[in-house]
Amino acid sequence: MDLCTRYLGLPLRNPLVASASPLSNTADGVRRLADAGVGAVVLFSLFEEQLRQEAARNAALADAGTESFAESLSYFPGTAGADPGPRRYLSLLERAVAAVDIPVIASLNGSTTGGWTGYASALEQAGAAAIELNIYQVPGDGPPPGPVVPGHDVEQRHVEILAAVKAVVRVPVAVKLSPFYSSVGEMALRLDQAGADGLVLFNRFLQPDIDPETLTVTAGFGLSSPAEARLPRTWIALLAGMRPVVRASLGATTGVEDPADVARYLLAGADVVMTASALLRHGPGHARVLLDGLAGWLARKGFASVADARGLLSVPAGTGGATHERAAYVEALQAANRGHGPWSGGPW
Numbered sequence: 001m002d003l004c005t006r007y008l009g010l011p012l013r014n015p016l017v018a019s020a021s022p023l024s025n026t027a028d029g030v031r032r033l034a035d036a037g038v039g040a041v042v043l044f045s046l047f048e049e050q051l052r053q054e055a056a057r058n059a060a061l062a063d064a065g066t067e068s069f070a071e072s073l074s075y076f077p078g079t080a081g082a083d084p085g086p087r088r089y090l091s092l093l094e095r096a097v098a099a100v101d102i103p104v105i106a107s108l109n110g111s112t113t114g115g116w117t118g119y120a121s122a123l124e125q126a127g128a129a130a131i132e133l134n135i136y137q138v139p140g141d142g143p144p145p146g147p148v149v150p151g152h153d154v155e156q157r158h159v160e161i162l163a164a165v166k167a168v169v170r171v172p173v174a175v176k177l178s179p180f181y182s183s184v185g186e187m188a189l190r191l192d193q194a195g196a197d198g199l200v201l202f203n204r205f206l207q208p209d210i211d212p213e214t215l216t217v218t219a220g221f222g223l224s225s226p227a228e229a230r231l232p233r234t235w236i237a238l239l240a241g242m243r244p245v246v247r248a249s250l251g252a253t254t255g256v257e258d259p260a261d262v263a264r265y266l267l268a269g270a271d272v273v274m275t276a277s278a279l280l281r282h283g284p285g286h287a288r289v290l291l292d293g294l295a296g297w298l299a300r301k302g303f304a305s306v307a308d309a310r311g312l313l314s315v316p317a318g319t320g321g322a323t324h325e326r327a328a329y330v331e332a333l334q335a336a337n338r339g340h341g342p343w344s345g346g347p348w
């Protein structure tokens with residue numbers, strides 16, 4: 001079965017991508033994912049905060065008038081070396097690239113514009129086949145009175161981060177989007193027009209929980225469930241239907257547990273289907289289960305290749321996304337009413 005795929009202009013042996021997770025934070029982990037058959041690996045993210053610390057430290061070293069970083073470490077015993085994250089990341093990237101023959105995509109995590117984005121060129125030099133921008137910002141902070149950053153400012157910042165990275169690298173750049181824009185379609189188009197080579201839908205955010213027994217806030221970052229795939233899949237279908245206006249590759253992430261979930265995303269129009277939770281839950285070898293299941297499904301349905309199935313259930317251009325969604329919404333509500341009896345809890 002022909003599973004070959006193109007993503008961000010890169011040829012992949014298949015459309016299954018291991019998305020950023022702790023499984024890709026060692027070269028060995030990346031090798032295990034490649035051995036299990038994935039088409040590409042996204043490394044876990046390098047954080048803006050780490051890069052800012054490194055920039056501040058380098059500035060301090062320059063001020064101290066030293067050329068040699070290794071020597072200068074001794075001048076700053078309290079701070080230098082406290083965050084070796086960026087260099088460790090570059091070293092991991094180099095070793096991962098050398099260890100596998102599939103594309104290794106580096107991931108930058110940040111939320112502000114600033115000099116840290118220039119670090120992307122170091123990732124390119126270290127062998128990243130592409131860069132994924134994991135723009136992580138829940139606009140939940142801000143100057144008094146609090147979380148009221150204007151939506152336009154948030155969106156503009158995201159476009160500027162992309163532009164800043166595109167300005168310093170030649171490798172393709174993908175943006176991992178949030179589902180929390182007022183108009184995901186418009187934002188996707190803006191990023192596409194600003195040069196995004198790929199759009200990855202959607203990022204999953206840390207959502208703290210409250211424990212009423214211990215009266216504490218707990219960090220919430222559980223693994224996903226397949227039901228969460230519905231929102232990203234709907235948007236993949238809508239954006240895939242906007243081709244050729246949307247030129248960027250479409251990467252699907254969230255809720256892939258079994259081969260049918262991979263098939264669903266491909267039918268919606270995803271160029272690649274990413275998975276993290278399922279690989280964490282079942283181990284990297286689960287990639288083989290997903291791929292064998294995908295090949296089996298394609299054969300059973302009479303498709304000769306992934307390309308034959310891709311986008312068959314995208315929202316056809318000209319249908320009108322709102323009409324399509326609203327029609328589906330009304331239909332689903334009617335079905336729910338038939339199944340459960342009329343909703344009497346209040347107006348919908």
Ligand SMILES: Cc1cc2nc3c(=O)[nH]c(=O)nc-3n(C[C@H](O)[C@H](O)[C@H](O)COP(=O)(O)O)c2cc1C
Nearest residue numbers: 019020021044045134204224253254255275276277
């Ligand atoms: C433990 C864990 C760590 C993650 N770390 C990162 C990260 O460093 N960068 C990133 O962009 N996404 C990260 N993710 C998000 C995943 O790459 C993925 O987009 C998300 O979990 C949805 O996919 P899934 O349903 O297959 O898990 C992480 C997810 C998990 C579960």
